[in-house]
Amino acid sequence: MSLELINPGDLPVPEMYTQVVVATGSRLVFVSGQQPEDITGKLVGHGDFAAQARLAFGNLGRALRAAGARPEQVCKITIYIVDYDRDEHVPIIEEAQISLFGDHKPANVVIGVATMSPGYLIEVDAIAVI
Numbered sequence: 001m002s003l004e005l006i007n008p009g010d011l012p013v014p015e016m017y018t019q020v021v022v023a024t025g026s027r028l029v030f031v032s033g034q035q036p037e038d039i040t041g042k043l044v045g046h047g048d049f050a051a052q053a054r055l056a057f058g059n060l061g062r063a064l065r066a067a068g069a070r071p072e073q074v075c076k077i078t079i080y081i082v083d084y085d086r087d088e089h090v091p092i093i094e095e096a097q098i099s100l101f102g103d104h105k106p107a108n109v110v111i112g113v114a115t116m117s118p119g120y121l122i123e124v125d126a127i128a129v130i
Helices: 049-066 086-101
Strands: 002-006 019-026 028-034 074-082 107-113 122-129
Touching: 002 086, 002 107, 028 049, 049 086, 049 122, 086 107
Parallel strands: 074 107
Antiparallel strands: 002 019, 028 122, 074 122
């Protein structure tokens, strides 16, 4: 598996993601949206965006491991946030993302949504290439 990370010179260089990721490999892994739920499916961190972000990214890591994928093999993530406020949410997302990916910066998109299940504030899905 190989990921080529490209930040073209005529686009801004983002801090937490890469503008373009070219992936080559033999196996694709698609991880469903991971929510801030414990093993019994119960919401953790009601009203606490930081706690929910940490758990959602932690669950994403567990799902990747189950497929035999490593965080550095992730080429794309999508982050869904209820009532997205860039100034408020980005620093928290960055911390949770670094806890899983370290220096690896997959391509990503953040989508603000009006609502999820009651109390849920974040969900994260991923595509990896092994």
